[in-house]
Amino acid sequence: MDTLPLIMNGFSQALTVPNLLAAFFGCFLGTVVGVLPGIGPSTTVALMIPISFAMNPATALIMMMGVYCGAMYGGAITSILINVPGEASSVMTAVDGYPLAKQGRGGVAMVLCQVGSFIGGTLSIVGLMLVALPLANFALEFGPAENFSVMFFALILAATLISESMLRGITALIMGLILTSIGTDLQTGLGRLTMGVPELLDGIDNVVVIIGVFGIGEVLWYVVSTYGKEETTLERIGAGRWIPNREEWWAGLGPIFRGSLTGFMTGLLAAGSVLGSFLSYSFEKRLSKHPEKFGKGALEGMVACESANNASTGGALIPLLTLGIPHSGTTAILLTVLTMYGLKPGPQMMIDQAPLMWTVIASLYIANVILIIMNLPAVGIFIKILDIPLKFLMPIILVFASVGAFSINGSLTDVILVLLFGVLGFFMRWSGFTPVAMVLGMVLGDRMEQSLRQALMLSSNGPMILLTKPISLAFLLLTAAIVAVDLMTRKKGRIADDSEG
Amino acid sequence: MLDKTVRVALVTFAAATLLMVAGQGNAQQAYPTKPVQMVPAGAPGGGLDIHARAIEQALTAEKMLDKPFTVIHKGGGGGNLLTSYLVNQKGNGYVIGINSNRILLNELMGTIEYGFKDVTPIVRLTTEYNCWVVRADSKYKTALDVLADLKKDPTSVTFGVGTVPSNDQFNTLLPAKQKGVDYGKIKIVVFDAGGDAMAKLLGGHVPILSTGLSEAVTQAEAGKVRILSVSAASKLDRLPNVPCWKDLGIDVAIYHWRGIYGPPEMPKVAYDYWNKKFAEMVKTKTWKELLDKFELFDAFMPGDEFTKMLARDNETYRELLGPMGMLKKVKK
Numbered sequence: 001m002d003t004l005p006l007i008m009n010g011f012s013q014a015l016t017v018p019n020l021l022a023a024f025f026g027c028f029l030g031t032v033v034g035v036l037p038g039i040g041p042s043t044t045v046a047l048m049i050p051i052s053f054a055m056n057p058a059t060a061l062i063m064m065m066g067v068y069c070g071a072m073y074g075g076a077i078t079s080i081l082i083n084v085p086g087e088a089s090s091v092m093t094a095v096d097g098y099p100l101a102k103q104g105r106g107g108v109a110m111v112l113c114q115v116g117s118f119i120g121g122t123l124s125i126v127g128l129m130l131v132a133l134p135l136a137n138f139a140l141e142f143g144p145a146e147n148f149s150v151m152f153f154a155l156i157l158a159a160t161l162i163s164e165s166m167l168r169g170i171t172a173l174i175m176g177l178i179l180t181s182i183g184t185d186l187q188t189g190l191g192r193l194t195m196g197v198p199e200l201l202d203g204i205d206n207v208v209v210i211i212g213v214f215g216i217g218e219v220l221w222y223v224v225s226t227y228g229k230e231e232t233t234l235e236r237i238g239a240g241r242w243i244p245n246r247e248e249w250w251a252g253l254g255p256i257f258r259g260s261l262t263g264f265m266t267g268l269l270a271a272g273s274v275l276g277s278f279l280s281y282s283f284e285k286r287l288s289k290h291p292e293k294f295g296k297g298a299l300e301g302m303v304a305c306e307s308a309n310n311a312s313t314g315g316a317l318i319p320l321l322t323l324g325i326p327h328s329g330t331t332a333i334l335l336t337v338l339t340m341y342g343l344k345p346g347p348q349m350m351i352d353q354a355p356l357m358w359t360v361i362a363s364l365y366i367a368n369v370i371l372i373i374m375n376l377p378a379v380g381i382f383i384k385i386l387d388i389p390l391k392f393l394m395p396i397i398l399v400f401a402s403v404g405a406f407s408i409n410g411s412l413t414d415v416i417l418v419l420l421f422g423v424l425g426f427f428m429r430w431s432g433f434t435p436v437a438m439v440l441g442m443v444l445g446d447r448m449e450q451s452l453r454q455a456l457m458l459s460s461n462g463p464m465i466l467l468t469k470p471i472s473l474a475f476l477l478l479t480a481a482i483v484a485v486d487l488m489t490r491k492k493g494r495i496a497d498d499s500e501g
Numbered sequence: 502m503l504d505k506t507v508r509v510a511l512v513t514f515a516a517a518t519l520l521m522v523a524g525q526g527n528a529q530q531a532y533p534t535k536p537v538q539m540v541p542a543g544a545p546g547g548g549l550d551i552h553a554r555a556i557e558q559a560l561t562a563e564k565m566l567d568k569p570f571t572v573i574h575k576g577g578g579g580g581n582l583l584t585s586y587l588v589n590q591k592g593n594g595y596v597i598g599i600n601s602n603r604i605l606l607n608e609l610m611g612t613i614e615y616g617f618k619d620v621t622p623i624v625r626l627t628t629e630y631n632c633w634v635v636r637a638d639s640k641y642k643t644a645l646d647v648l649a650d651l652k653k654d655p656t657s658v659t660f661g662v663g664t665v666p667s668n669d670q671f672n673t674l675l676p677a678k679q680k681g682v683d684y685g686k687i688k689i690v691v692f693d694a695g696g697d698a699m700a701k702l703l704g705g706h707v708p709i710l711s712t713g714l715s716e717a718v719t720q721a722e723a724g725k726v727r728i729l730s731v732s733a734a735s736k737l738d739r740l741p742n743v744p745c746w747k748d749l750g751i752d753v754a755i756y757h758w759r760g761i762y763g764p765p766e767m768p769k770v771a772y773d774y775w776n777k778k779f780a781e782m783v784k785t786k787t788w789k790e791l792l793d794k795f796e797l798f799d800a801f802m803p804g805d806e807f808t809k810m811l812a813r814d815n816e817t818y819r820e821l822l823g824p825m826g827m828l829k830k831v832k833k
Contacts, residue, residue, distance in 0.1 A: 046546030050554060143706030144690075184579060184612075186691045189665040189827065191612055198578040198585065201612060270697065323703065324719055325696040332696065333546040340551075342794050346719025409577060450693075457690045458659055458707060 003129065003358075010358030013058060014366055022059045023363055026066020027370045031378075033067065034074020037086035037211050037404030041071035042329035049337060057341040058356055062363040064337065068330050069121055069367040072273075072310045073375055076113040080106055080302075081385050082397045084215035086404065088206045088443045089273040089309040092281040092301060094214055095436055099297035107242020107383045111376065112252045112299060113306040118372040120260040120307035124314025125364045127264050128321075132350075135315075136322040139268040144454035145465045147269065149475035151448040154275055156479050157282045158440050160486055165432070172433045176441020177449075179204060186450050187457075199413040206443050208405055208417050213435040215401040216422020219394045221429060226391075236393070237386040242379055248299060255284050255304035263308030267315020270327050274443050276308035314364070321357060323347055532594065532770045533568040542583035542600040544576035549599050551795055552627065552759055559788040565781065579603055581613040583762075587620045590764035594771030597623065598762045605815045606666045609822060611829025617811040621763040621772060624779045625807045627792065628756040628800035630737070631672035633729040634717040635709050636702060644730040645749055647709060648680045655686035661698045661707035665691050666818070666827060668757040672732050673711045674821050675753045676746055685824035702726065713757065715796035732756075733798075758800050760807060776804050 013019065033044045045064045052060035075090040080097030093113065100109040127135075142150070159173055182193045183203025194200040244252070259280040266276035281301040285294045294301050319325045324346035326332035338345045343353055350357050385393070405418035428435050459465035466472050539556065543549035553572050560566040575583040580603040590596045598620075608616035635641050650657045655677075662669035670689060677684040690707060692698035699716055701707045703725060710717075718740070720726045728743045732755035736745055746753040761779065763772060782788050783801040792799060802810065822828050 043545060046544065046550070049546060049550075053558070140700060140704035143701055143704055145706075186693070187665070189606075189610065189667075189691075198581045198613065201578040201581060202576075270693065319696075319700065323700070324716075325700045325703075327696070327700075335696070336546050336551065339795060344719045344722075347723035347725055348719065410574075411577065450691075454690050454692065457688055 006354055006358045007129065007362060009355060010360075010362035011365075013355065013359040014062060014362040019059050019062050019359075019363070020366070022055070022063040023066045023366050024370055024374075026063035027070040027367055027374060028066075030067035030070020030072075031074040031371070031375060032070075034071035034086060035077050036407065037078060037084050037215070037401065038207060038407035039404075040087060040207070040329070040408075041068050042333050044071070045330055045333045045337070049333075049340065052337065053340075057338075057343070058359045060337065060341075061334075061356070061360050062367075064334060065360060065363050066367045066370070068334075069310070069313060069364065070371055072121070072313060073114065073117045073371050075309070076117070076306050077110060077382055078400075080109045080113070081382060082215065082393070082400070083218045084397065084401055084404070085210050086207065087273075087309075088210060088439070089277045089312070090305070091210055091214070091436065091439050091443075092277050092305040095281075095295055096298050096302040098218075099295070100299070100302070101386060102237055103297050104238055104240030105297070106237070106386055107240060107379055108244045108248055109299065109302060110379045110382065111242055111244055112248065112303050114372060114375050114379065116252065116256040116259065116303045116307035117310040118368055119256050120263055120309075120311035121313060121368040121371075122365065123257075123260045124264045124267065124311040125361060125368070126314075128314040128318055128364075129361060132318050132322050135268060136318050139319055140323075141471060142269055143469070144451045144458060145469045145472040146475070148448055148451035148455055149466060149472040149479075150269065151271075151275065151444050151451065153475045153479045154279050154282075155440065155444050155448070157286075157482060158278045159437060160483065168433050169437050172428065172435070172437035173441040176438040176443075177445040179209060179438070180442045180445035181449070187453055197413070199411055202409075203446075204417060205408050205414065206439070207408055208414050209421050209442055210439055211401045211404055212418040212421025213425030213428065213439065215397055216419060217425025217429060217435065219398050219401075220422055220426040222390060222394050224426070235391075236389045239383040239386045242383055251299050252303045254287075255280075255300040256307045258283060258287075259304030259307030260311040262304070263311030264315045266308070267312030268318055268327075271444070271447050272316050272328065273309045273312040276312045277305040278440060278444075280304040280308040317364075320345070321350055321360075324349055532768075532774050535595065536569045536571050538573055538596045539570040540573050540575050540583055540586065540596060540598040542575055542580040542598060542603070544574055547576070549601070549759065550574065552599050555788070555791045555795065556626075556782070559782055559785060559791055560778075562787040563782070563785045565778065565785075579607060579612065581607055584613055584615050584620065587762060587764045588615050592766045592768070593764050594768040596764055597775060599626075599759060600762060601757070601759050602668070602814060602818075604762070605811060605818055606822075609815070609818055609829065610666065610827055617762075617808070617815070620765055621767040621804075622807045622811055623761040623763050623767075623772060623775050623804050625758050625760040625800055625802035625810065626779065626783070627797040628758040629797060630714045631668050631711060631732040631755055631757055632714045632717050632743070633672070633709060633711055634702065634721070634726050635729060636705060637725055637727055639708065639727065641709065641729065642727075643749070644676070644744070647729065648677065648682065651677055651682045651687065652680060655683045656688055658708060659688040659690055661690050661692055661701060661710045661712075663692060663698050663712055665689065666822060668732070668755050669711045669713070671818070671821060672753075672755050674825075675755065676730075676749075676751050678821075679751045679753060684821075718796075756800055760802075772804065 033039055044067050075087050076093050079085040079090045079094035080101050083094050083098040085091045085094045097109045100106060159169055182200055184201050185192050191201050262280040263276035266272045281304060284300045284304045285291050288300055316328050316331055319327050320331045326335045335345050402415050405414045408414055425435050455465050539553050541549035541553040557570050575586050580600050583598045583600055584604060587598050604617050607613045633644050641647050647658055660673045674684045677687060692701055698710050698712055702710050717728055721728050731737060731743050731745050733745050734754040783799055
C-alpha cells in the first residue's frame with residue numbers, strides 16, 4: 001500500500017489556510033457542544049449541513065471532524081467540574097472526576113483528561129491508518145450473538161465492580177433495564193411502557209437520565225445536606241492547582257494507553273464509545289492496587305475512560321471509511337454529508353476518493369493537535385467555576401441541566417423528565433443505591449436485548465447460537481471466569497458512589 | 502402644543518391602521534405573505550430532513566421561492582409528533598409537513614388516533630425503492646429460488662430489515678403472498694437502521710436483506726453483494742441486470758415514497774398554491790440533479806390522486822399486518 005504519498009498529500013490539502021480555519025472553527029464548536037450537556041456531536045454535525053453546502057467537500061468534512069473530536073474532549077469538562085456528564089460515554093469520568101474536583105484536584109483531572117484525550121485520539125488515527133482493512137473485516141465477524149456476549153461481558157464486569165451490596169447493585173441495574181425498554185420495540189414496531197405519551201415512543205434519551213441523576217441529583221443533595229445550616233456561608237469547592245505532579249503523571253500513563261486500546265477496539269462496534277468507557281474503567285479498577293479509591297477520586301479510571309472515548313472515534317470511522325457502513329449517530333450523518341457531495345459511500349470509497357479520504361484522516365490528526373493546544377490553557381479558565389460559592393453554583397447547575405435537557409429534542413417533556421430523574425437520583429443516593437449501575441443497565445440494556453432477540457431469531461437451535469459462535473463463546477467464558485475468580489477470592493467490589501468525596 | 506401632537510399622532514395611527522387593514526384585504530388572494538413552516542417528521546440529517554433541504558435548495562436556485570421557509574423538526578414518536586402538530590394547526594395555511602407512509606401505519610398499529618384523513622395530503626413527491634440483496638457467495642441466484650424455499654417452508658429463510666412496520670417488510674411479505682407462501686410465518690429480524698443490517702449481511706449473520714436500494718448499490722458495485730430484485734414497477738436504467746417483481750411474474754411494486762401534508766381544513770388558496778408549486782418544481786433541472794445526488798426517484802402525484810392512493814395503500818397494509826398480529830387491538 002502506497003499510503004505514505006497519500007497521507008502526505010492529505011496533510012498538504014488539510015494544511016491550507018481555509019481548511020485550517022475550518023478545522024479550528026470545528027474544534028471550537030465541538031468543544032462548546034461537548035461542554036453543553038444535551039446537544040451532542042451528531043446533532044451539531046447535522047445542523048451544519050446547510051452551511052456546508054457553500055464549502056468544498058474537504059473543507060466541510062474537516063470542519064465536521066473537528067466537531068466530532070472536539071465534542072469528545074469537551075465532555076470531560078462538565079463531568080469533572082459540576083458532575084454533569086453530557087454524554088453516556090463520560091459518565092465514568094464524572095464518577096471520579098467530580099470527587100477529584102472536590103479535593104481541589106479538578107484542574108489536575110482536567111489536564112490529565114485532555115492529555116489522555118489527545119493520546120487516545122491520535123493513537124486511534126494511527127490505528128485507523130495502519131490496520132483499517134483487517135479490522136473492518138474483523139468487525140464484520142460481530143453478529144447479534146457476538147454483540148450480545150460482548151455487552152454481557154461489559155455489563156457483568158462493570159456491575160460486579162460498582163456495587164458494595166450485590167442486591168442494591170442488581171436492583172439499580174434492573175431499574176436501568178426497565179427504563180431502557182420504554183419506547184418503540186425494534187422487533188415489533190409497537191410501543192412499550194409508553195403510557196400513551198407520544199414523546200415516549202422514542203424512549204427516554206440516555207442523556208436525560210444521566211443529567212438528571214447526576215447533575216440535578218447533586219443539586220438536591222446539596223440543598224438537603226445544607227438545610228438549616230448557617231445562611232451566610234460562602235462555602236465553595238475552590239480551584240486548587242491544575243498542573244499534575246510527577247506522581248500523577250505516572251499514575252495516568254498506563255491508563256491512557258490501555259484506555260486508548262480498549263476504546264479503539266470497541267469503537268469498531270455499535271455503541272462503541274459507551275462500551276469502551278465502561279470497560280476501560282472496569283479494567284483499571286481490577287488492575288489497581290487501591291480499588292477502594294475508585295469512585296472517590298482515583299485518577300486512573302477517569303483518565304482511561306476519557307482516553308477510551310476519544311480513541312473510539314478512530315475505531316468508529318473504520319467501518320464507515322472502508323465499508324461505507326456507519327455504526328454510530330455521528331458517522332451516520334457523515335455518511336449523509338458524503339452523499340450530499342455526490343460521493344457514493346461504499347467499499348470503493350477509499351480507492352475512488354483516496355485524496356479526499358486521506359485529507360479527512362490528516363485533518364483528524366490536526367484536529368487533535370488544535371484541541372490540545374486550545375484546551376490546555378482553557379483549563380485555567382474553566383477551573384475558575386470551582387471558585388464560585390456553592391450556593392450560587394448549584395442554581396447554575398440546575399439551569400444548565402434543564403437547558404441541556406431541552407436542547408436534546410427541543411421538548412419540554414425532557415425537562416420534566418430530567419427533574420424527575422433528579423429526584424430519583426437523590427433518593428437512590430440517600431438509600432445507598434448507585435446511579436452508575438442504573439445508567440449502565442440503561443445504556444447497554446437496549447442493545448443487549450435487541451442483539452439477543454436477533455440472535456435467537458437467526459438461530460436454528462435456540463440459545464445454543466451463543467455457544468457455537470467462537471467469539472461469543474470466548475466472551476461468555478471470560479465472563480464466567482471473572483465471576484468465578486470474584487466468588488473464590490471473595491473480593492467484593494467496593495462501592496463507587498458517584499460523588500462520595 | 503401637546504394637543505396638536507396628539508391629534509397628528511392619532512391621525513397618522515388611524516391612517517396606518519386603515520392601510521394595514523386594506524393590505525389584509527388583498528392578502529386574502531395573495532399567498533404566501535409570510536414565511537411558511539416546513540416540518541420534516543425526522544431529525545436533522547435524516548431522510549426527511551434531506552427532503553426539506555432539497556426542496557428549499559431547488560426552489561431557491563430556480564428563483565421560485567416567494568417566501569422563505571422556516572424549517573422545524575418534529576422528529577419524535579415515529580412521525581406521530583408531526584401528525585399531531587398538523588392536527589393542532591387546523592385551518593393554518595402556513596404549515597406543511599413531510600412524512601412517509603408511517604402516517605398510515607401508525608394509525609393502523611394504534612400508536613396514534615389520527616391518520617391521513619385527519620390531515621390534508623398535498624402531493625406525493627419522491628420515492629426510493631426496496632430490494633432483495635444477498636452476499637455475493639450466496640447460493641441464491643434469483644429471487645424465485647428464495648421464494649421456492651419459502652413456499653416449502655416459510656421459516657427456512659430469515660430476512661433482515663431496517664425497521665418494522667416498513668416497506669422493507671412489505672417488500673418481503675407481498676411477493677411471498679403472491680407466490681402462495683404462508684407469509685405470516687416468515688421470520689423477519691430487525692436491525693438498527695443506518696447500515697447495521699448491511700454489516701450483518703456482509704458478515705454472513707443473516708442470509709438475505711430486504712432493504713433500501715441505495716445502500717445496496719455501492720456494495721453491489723464493489724462485488725460484495727448481489728441484488729436479486731428491485732421493487733420498482735419496471736427495470737431501472739441504473740440497474741439493467743436486476744429484475745423488478747413484474748419481470749419475475751409477480752404483480753408487486755413498492756414505492757418508498759415521501760409526501761407533503763398540510764393541516765386539516767387547510768385554506769384552498771394554500772393547497773392550490775403548493776400543488777402548483779411542487780408540480781412546477783419537480784420539472785426543474787435543479788430538482789432532478791438533487792434527486793440523482795440523493796438517489797431518489799421522482800414520484801410526483803397531485804393531491805387528489807395522492808389521497809386516493811393513500812386510501813388504497815391503507816387497505817393493503819391492513820390486510821398485510823393483520824396476520825402478523827400488528828394491527829391495533831380492540832375498537833373498530
